[in-house]
Amino acid sequence: MSASTTQARPVPAAVGQRLLEISGLKVHFRTDDGMVRAVDGVDIGVDRGETVCVVGESGCGKTVTAMTVLKLIAMPPGKIVAGSIMFEGRDIVPMSPAQMRAIRSKQIGIVFQEPMTSLNPVYTVGQQIAETVRHHEGLSKKAAYERAADMLRLVNIPSPQRRVHDYPHQFSGGMRQRVMIAMALSCNPKLLIADEPTTALDVTIQAQILELLTEMKERLGMAVMLITHAMGVVAETAQRVVVMYAGKVVEEATVEDLFANPRHPYTQGLIRSIPRIDLAATTHTRLEAIPGTVPSLLNPPKGCRFAARCRYVTEACLAAEPPLVEKAPGHKAACIL
């Protein structure tokens, strides 16, 4: 059943070794209204073979951070103002477009949110996967097609030998997302970035795709950076969680620690606003929400960016921005509490 040509990479001996280290990353966008500080000093580390979830609500800089790792943001108007992105000890930020092309999909693969439109409608899915592997690994046309069929089998698409000749419109949304994952994995990347891979899918398919991602991760021994706004997804898949708010990291912890003992009021709010089916059946309380909205990143407030929505806000919060500090071993939070 397993793909023969896809060399199952053994889980590297050096688990715990840093694969990706984003430090002090600042990405700004020039707009007519001024500089939007979409990512404003973010540190995220991903170890080999690890799943890291990046959570936060819309507009907090999750996607921009992910896209910046592959330098897929439009530059201009976007600009990496500061920081470094070390991948296997090399900094991605100063790399040339040609160097980036060699990294994309061969070292770092990415899966996008929208499977319905992420495949080119004029080619068969086999052609699209084969194109990538031929381009990166110089395989023959025949070998590339075999790899494409293997990849489809790997992501559990039935009768892959036949399906490689199908066009995207012949696949359902969940199937297309499987194809996208197959495509992203076709060159054996060491890191897979999944940018809200399940948001556009319905709930049952979501679970299947998450299961598939976990399975792929274990089988191929790669690291996964999963971007999501669903806390349920986090609990199911992640080992470590990074919570982002308004372009900054506000909390970072292991998944157990985060759910058991959230330090930042924003994280607490996120966890409280998970719908609880057990409570909904017995009580008639409204679903809790965090009041207010994300502050404008054009002109972020001085002090803590969450202060305006925080129930524990104090004078000190408004005066200076609290740094991200280690509150307990392996548990960092950016809050004075």
Place this chain on the structure above:
Amino acid sequence: MAGSTPVSATVSAGGAPGVLVTPEARRPPISPWQDAWRRFRKHRLAVVCSGILITMIVAVLVGPLFYRVPIDGIDFSVRLQGPSWDHPLGTDDLGQDLLARILYGGRISLAVGFAAMFVAVFVGVLVGSLAGMAGGKTDAALMWVTDLFLSLPQLPLLLLIIYLFRDALTGVVGPEMGVFILIVTIIGLFNWMQVARLVRAQFFSLREKEFVEAARALGASRFRLVWKHILPNALGPVIVAATIDVAAAIIAESTLSFLGLGFPPDIPTWGRLLFDAKDNLDFAPHWALFPGLAIFLTVLSINFVGDGLRDALDPRRVK
């Protein structure tokens, strides 16, 4: 669309209506082009017109091989005669056979039409994709040039260019080829603007599409993105514009020839035939009628084929 392949639904032996589909019985993969062809076939007028057009093309290509009457056989005893068994479409003032001249002239007229279309599409796609891909200042400059070309008074300029360059070019490559190159080039160079605008607009919307982003994330270079992912998706409207360009080029060539500025008198293009016929309209209407009909039928057919292609290549427009 569905239902046109009834073979795919294999009903189970029990006869339950269309419940059980055997795993092997499925629709074969249908490419977007096959799909477009299926839609095109539904457009009756377009199908009929492509039949007419193909007949025309075959006639002018193969016709002279079978209908071996010389185009320049002068015979004053049969001058200005209407259609007869000897001369199916009549004769002109020198007694030359009109059918032979129309068949031969059709080659030139159609060749000019298609060649000029290729020039226009090539320039248009080049300018449009450069503008659409680069954006910013390059885009502004290229669109400025496009607007400039659109606002030029074409006919006087065509006449001027032909006056200026005809002799120089015919001196180099001979009268027939020289005029052909000149006419194709200038008609092409005055017809690329619509294609350029179309391609630019397509590029602007396509380059933001997720599949282009996805291809970039998979390590595709800029050229590869344009060539393999954006251009094939932008092709539909370009093909439609190209058919209209063929018609426009045939008309333009006829106009030039009618003004006596096209091919030399011994090369009977359709426009040239009309030009020669205009002084004898009173007593030999057939002389103008048949070449005119040829132009009319060809251009009309091309336009209807273009219409059908538009419906076929852009499914959303079909009501």
